[in-house]
Amino acid sequence: MSHPDKKRLRRSMMFLNCQKPALIKDPYIYQPDSIMLDLEDAVAENQKDAARFSLYHALREIDYRGVERVVRINGLDTPHWKEDIRVCVAGGADVIRIPKCTCGADVHTVERDVLAAEREFGREEGSTLLMAALESCYGVLNCLEICKASDRLIGVALSGGDYTRDLQTGITGTGVELTGARQHMIIAARAAGVQCFDTVFTNLGDMEGFRRETETIHMMGFDGKSLVNPRQIPIVHEIFTPKEKDIIFAEKVVQEIDSKKAQGIGVFTVDGKMIDIAFYDGAKRTLMLAKAAGVYGGNLV
Amino acid sequence: MEIKCTGVAGTMESSDAMVTIEQGSGGIQLQLSSPVIHRFGNHMRSVILETLDRLGVKDAVVTVVDKGALDCTLKARVEGAAFRAAQCSEEQIPWGGAVR
Amino acid sequence: MINAVGRDIPEEVMKATGRDIFRGSLYHDNREYTKAAPTVRAKIDPTRSKLVGSIREALNRCGAHDGMTISFHHHFREGDYVVNMVMEEIHNMGLRNIRICASSLGKAHDPIVPYIEDGTITSILSSGVRGKIGEAISNGKLRDIAVMYSHGGRVRCIEEGRVHIDIAFIGAPTADECGNLRPNGGKSNCGVLSYAYADAQYADHVVAVTDCLVPFPNIPASISMVNVDYVCTVDAIGDPAKIATGAAKPTTDQRKLLMAKYCTDFVVATPYFKEGFIYQTGVGGASIASTIYLAEVMRQRNIRMGLGLGGIATPMVRLLEEGLIGKLVDTQDFDLGAVESVGSNPNHIEITGSEYANPMNKGAYVNQLDFVILAALEVDIHFNCNVITDSTGLITGAQGGHPDTAAGAKCTIVITPLLQGRSPAVCADVTTVTTPGESVDVVVTEYGLAVNPLRPDLMEAARSCGVPIYTIEELKDMAYAIVGTPEPIQFGDRIVGIVEARDGSIIDVVRQIKEFEFAD
Numbered sequence: 001m002s003h004p005d006k007k008r009l010r011r012s013m014m015f016l017n018c019q020k021p022a023l024i025k026d027p028y029i030y031q032p033d034s035i036m037l038d039l040e041d042a043v044a045e046n047q048k049d050a051a052r053f054s055l056y057h058a059l060r061e062i063d064y065r066g067v068e069r070v071v072r073i074n075g076l077d078t079p080h081w082k083e084d085i086r087v088c089v090a091g092g093a094d095v096i097r098i099p100k101c102t103c104g105a106d107v108h109t110v111e112r113d114v115l116a117a118e119r120e121f122g123r124e125e126g127s128t129l130l131m132a133a134l135e136s137c138y139g140v141l142n143c144l145e146i147c148k149a150s151d152r153l154i155g156v157a158l159s160g161g162d163y164t165r166d167l168q169t170g171i172t173g174t175g176v177e178l179t180g181a182r183q184h185m186i187i188a189a190r191a192a193g194v195q196c197f198d199t200v201f202t203n204l205g206d207m208e209g210f211r212r213e214t215e216t217i218h219m220m221g222f223d224g225k226s227l228v229n230p231r232q233i234p235i236v237h238e239i240f241t242p243k244e245k246d247i248i249f250a251e252k253v254v255q256e257i258d259s260k261k262a263q264g265i266g267v268f269t270v271d272g273k274m275i276d277i278a279f280y281d282g283a284k285r286t287l288m289l290a291k292a293a294g295v296y297g298g299n300l301v
Numbered sequence: 302m303e304i305k306c307t308g309v310a311g312t313m314e315s316s317d318a319m320v321t322i323e324q325g326s327g328g329i330q331l332q333l334s335s336p337v338i339h340r341f342g343n344h345m346r347s348v349i350l351e352t353l354d355r356l357g358v359k360d361a362v363v364t365v366v367d368k369g370a371l372d373c374t375l376k377a378r379v380e381g382a383a384f385r386a387a388q389c390s391e392e393q394i395p396w397g398g399a400v401r
Numbered sequence: 402m403i404n405a406v407g408r409d410i411p412e413e414v415m416k417a418t419g420r421d422i423f424r425g426s427l428y429h430d431n432r433e434y435t436k437a438a439p440t441v442r443a444k445i446d447p448t449r450s451k452l453v454g455s456i457r458e459a460l461n462r463c464g465a466h467d468g469m470t471i472s473f474h475h476h477f478r479e480g481d482y483v484v485n486m487v488m489e490e491i492h493n494m495g496l497r498n499i500r501i502c503a504s505s506l507g508k509a510h511d512p513i514v515p516y517i518e519d520g521t522i523t524s525i526l527s528s529g530v531r532g533k534i535g536e537a538i539s540n541g542k543l544r545d546i547a548v549m550y551s552h553g554g555r556v557r558c559i560e561e562g563r564v565h566i567d568i569a570f571i572g573a574p575t576a577d578e579c580g581n582l583r584p585n586g587g588k589s590n591c592g593v594l595s596y597a598y599a600d601a602q603y604a605d606h607v608v609a610v611t612d613c614l615v616p617f618p619n620i621p622a623s624i625s626m627v628n629v630d631y632v633c634t635v636d637a638i639g640d641p642a643k644i645a646t647g648a649a650k651p652t653t654d655q656r657k658l659l660m661a662k663y664c665t666d667f668v669v670a671t672p673y674f675k676e677g678f679i680y681q682t683g684v685g686g687a688s689i690a691s692t693i694y695l696a697e698v699m700r701q702r703n704i705r706m707g708l709g710l711g712g713i714a715t716p717m718v719r720l721l722e723e724g725l726i727g728k729l730v731d732t733q734d735f736d737l738g739a740v741e742s743v744g745s746n747p748n749h750i751e752i753t754g755s756e757y758a759n760p761m762n763k764g765a766y767v768n769q770l771d772f773v774i775l776a777a778l779e780v781d782i783h784f785n786c787n788v789i790t791d792s793t794g795l796i797t798g799a800q801g802g803h804p805d806t807a808a809g810a811k812c813t814i815v816i817t818p819l820l821q822g823r824s825p826a827v828c829a830d831v832t833t834v835t836t837p838g839e840s841v842d843v844v845v846t847e848y849g850l851a852v853n854p855l856r857p858d859l860m861e862a863a864r865s866c867g868v869p870i871y872t873i874e875e876l877k878d879m880a881y882a883i884v885g886t887p888e889p890i891q892f893g894d895r896i897v898g899i900v901e902a903r904d905g906s907i908i909d910v911v912r913q914i915k916e917f918e919f920a921d
Contacts, residue, residue: 021317053378056396082392086394337823340792340887341823343920346919371823
C-alpha cells in the first residue's frame with residue numbers, strides 16, 4: 001500500500017460546509033494547508049443526499065491548487081456514513097475524517113468500507129488517508145490505540161465541544177478543561193508517529209484569545225489546528241513559522257546528517273551541539289514549515 | 302430514471318441554483334433563469350440537458366433558478382433533484398457512472 | 402469611428418449628441434475655450450422677497466417652459482424628495498420635452514419613470530442612473546440618447562456650455578430668505594453641497610428648496626445668495642434616515658478583507674506611501690477595510706496622510722480625529738459621522754465639484770492624488786473599467802468620480818473580486834468602457850494583483866509586497882478557467898446612452914437591452 005503525503009504540513013485545516021457552493025468554489029485563495037469539506041454537523045439532516053452530489057463534483061472538478069481535501073463524514077452511528085465513504089473515495093478525497101472516533105475498531109470499520117470503495121471505483125488501494133476526531137473521554141483515553149489502528153491514519157484531532165460536554169464542563173476560554181486531552185493526545189500521536197491537531201476556536205470576536213490558544217498548542221507540539229474562518233489562517237501560519245536561528249540550525253543539521261551518514265558516522269556536532277539521527281525529522285519539519293511560510297528558499301525540502 | 306414525485310435541490314443563495322424536477326408529459330421541458338443568462342445561457346442549458354440525459358431522465362418538467370452557479374454546482378443540483386424525484390437519492394449512487 | 406479605447410462609435414451618434422470620439426486622456430490638455438455664462442435677472446430692489454410658497458410658484462416665476470433643462474444635485478442620495486416633487490409639478494403643469502441635468506439619479510427617483518414614458522422627460526444627463534430610471538433608459542423608453550458623465554465631466558459640461566441649465570433646483574438643508582444655503586443645521590443635513598455649486602453659478606434661474614428656513618445670515622454659505630433667485634420652503638426635502646445613514650459596519654466578508662489586505666500590502670510598498678501622502682477611497686466594503694488596514698500601517702510606521710479626498714465616510718473621519726490625516730477635503734458625505742464632522746471640524750473642508758474633479762479648469766484636487774482605491778463591475782485585459790452596466794447590459798451604476806480620480810492619481814488601484822457570481826470581473830473586453838485603461842495602474846483581486854504594463858515603475862513595489870503577481874491576461878485566464886468563456890451580451894440595435902469621457906468625448910455607447918435568446 002502506498003500513502004501519499006501522510007506527513008505533509010497541516011498547520012491549518014479549514015472547515016467548509018459542502019452545501020454552500022459559494023464557500024467551496026475557491027477556498028484556496030485563503031491559502032490553508034487543508035480544507036475540511038463537512039458532510040456532518042454543517043449539513044442539515046435532510047440535505048445529506050444533496051451535499052454528496054455537491055461534494056462529488058467539487059472533488060472532481062474544482063482545482064484546489066494543492067490544498068489538501070479532507071472530508072468529514074457522518075458518524076458511524078448514523079445511516080449516512082457508508083454512502084459518505086463511497087462518494088469520498090469516488091471523488092478522490094485525500095483524507096476522510098472519522099468523527100466521534102472512540103476506539104481502534106472504529107477506524108477498522110471505516111477502513112474496510114474505504115478499501116471496498118477503492119476497489120469499486122478503481123482507485124489505488126490505500127490511496128485514501130484517514131484521520132480520527134476524538135470527541136469523548138473514551139476516545140481520548142484510547143488515543144494511542146486509535147493512532148496505531150491503520151497505516152492510512154495521518155493523525156488525530158481533538159473536538160473540544162463534544163469532548164468537554166462529555167467531561168461535564170464546557171469551553172471556558174482558559175483552555176484548562178482541554179489541557180489533559182491535549183497533553184495526552186500529543187504524547188500518544190508522537191508515540192505512534194502520526195500528527196495531532198487541535199480543536200476549533202469559534203469565538204471570532206476574540207482574535208487575541210485565538211492567538212493565545214494557537215501559541216499554546218504550538219508550544220505543546222501540535223501540528224496544526226482546525227479552523228472555522230479564513231481570518232484565522234494567517235495567524236496560525238505566523239505562529240507556526242520557525243524563527244530564523246532555528247531555520248539556520250535545521251539547515252545545518254540536515255546538511256550534516258546527509259553528508260555524514262553515508263560515511264557511517266552516527267553522532268556529530270552542529271554549532272557545538274551534539275546531534276544524531278533523531279534530530280533529522282524535526283529539522284526537516286522546521287525547513288518545511290519555513291518553506292511554506294516563504295522564509296526558506298533552499299532546496300533541502 | 303423514472304420521475305415519481307417532485308424533486309427539489311439547491312438554494313437561492315449566490316453561486317447556487319435551485320432545481321425542481323416534476324413529472325412531464327413527454328420530453329424535457331426546461332425553464333432556466335439566471336443573472337448570467339446572456340453570458341452562459343447556452344452553455345448552462347447544455348450542461349443541464351446532458352446531465353438529465355446521463356441520468357436517463359427523458360420525461361420531465363425542469364425548472365432551474367440559477368444564482369450564478371458553476372457547472373459543478375449546476376450538475377450537483379440537477380442530480381440531487383432528479384434522484385430525489387426518483388426517490389433514490391440516499392444510497393448506492395452511481396458515482397463516476399451516470400453521475401460524473 | 403474607432404476611439405482610443407477601441408470602441409466603434411457610430412457617426413450618427415456623434416452627430417446626434419454633437420460629440421467627438423475619445424482620443425486619449427490628455428488630448429484636450431492646454432485647449433483654450435470660453436466659459437458659458439448664465440442670463441441673470443438683477444435684484445436691485447431690496448424689498449422684493451425671494452420667498453415662494455410652492456414649487457409651482459417657483460416654476461412659474463422662472464418661466465418654466467416646454468423643452469427646458471432643469472438640474473438637480475444628489476447630496477440627499479437615496480433620501481432625496483426634491484427631484485420627485487419638482488417633476489411631479491412639471492408634469493401637472495403639462496410641460497413636455499424636459500431635459501434633466503442631474504449630478505446623479507438613484508432608486509429614490511423611481512417615481513419619475515412614468516414621466517419618461519409619457520414624454521414629460523425626454524432627455525437625461527446624469528453621472529449614472531440606478532434603479533428603475535436605469536431600466537427605463539436601458540429599455541429604450543427615453544426619447545433622446547442619455548448622457549452619462551463623471552462628476553468632473555459634469556462640471557466641465559456645464560462650464561463649457563455644452564448643457565445650459567434653465568432652472569437649477571438646489572435642495573438645501575438650511576436657507577435664509579436671501580438664499581444663503583448651507584448643508585447643515587437643518588432637519589435633513591447632507592454635509593456638503595459640492596455638486597450644486599456649478600448649477601448655482603451657471604443656471605439662468607436658481608431655486609433653493611428647503612425645509613428649514615433660518616434667519617439671515619445663514620453663513621458661511623456653501624451656495625451664496627448672489628446666485629439664488631428664489632427660496633422655496635416645503636415640508637420635507639428628504640428622508641434624513643436615508644440621506645445620512647449610520648456608519649456602515651466594517652465588512653466581515655473574508656473575500657473583501659483579503660482583497661483589502663492585498664491592496665494595503667501593495668500601497669505601503671510603493672514609493673508614494675510616505676509622510677503627507679494624498680489618498681481617496683470609496684465606501685465599498687473592501688475600500689473601507691483597506692483604509693482600516695492602511696491606518697494600522699500608518700500607526701506602526703508613523704506616517705500621516707496629508708489629505709483625504711472625495712466622498713467621505715466615518716472611517717476616514719476617525720483617522721482625521723486620531724491625527725492620522727491632516728485634512729479631509731470633501732465632496733460628498735455617506736453617513737452621519739461624515740456629516741457631523743464636516744459641519745464641525747475645521748480640518749474637514751467642503752470643496753466644489755469643479756475644485757474636486759473638473760478636467761478643464763486650471764487644476765483640480767484629483768490631480769494631486771497619490772492613491773485612489775476604486776471598485777469596478779468589470780475590468781478587461783486593457784485595464785478598461787466598467788462601472789455602469791451589469792451582466793445583462795442593464796444600466797445599474799454611476800461613473801461618479803471614477804474616471805476623474807483614475808486620471809488624476811499617481812497610483813490608481815481597482816479592487817474587484819475575480820468573479821462576481823459567475824460573471825468574470827476580469828475579462829477580455831468590458832461590456833461598457835467608463836474609465837480608460839491608460840488611467841488604471843493596478844488591479845487587485847483576491848487571487849492576486851496585476852500591474853498595468855504602462856507602469857513598469859510599480860512592478861518593483863508589486864514584487865516586494867508579497868501579494869501574488871499575475872499579468873492581467875493571467876487573471877482573466879484564471880477567471881475563465883473557473884467559469885468558462887462568456888458569450889457576449891445580446892443587445893438590441895438602438896443606442897440608448899453614451900458614456901462621456903471626462904473631456905466630453907464619447908468613450909463608449911450603451912445599447913438597448915434585449916431578452917436573451919438561446920442559440921437554436
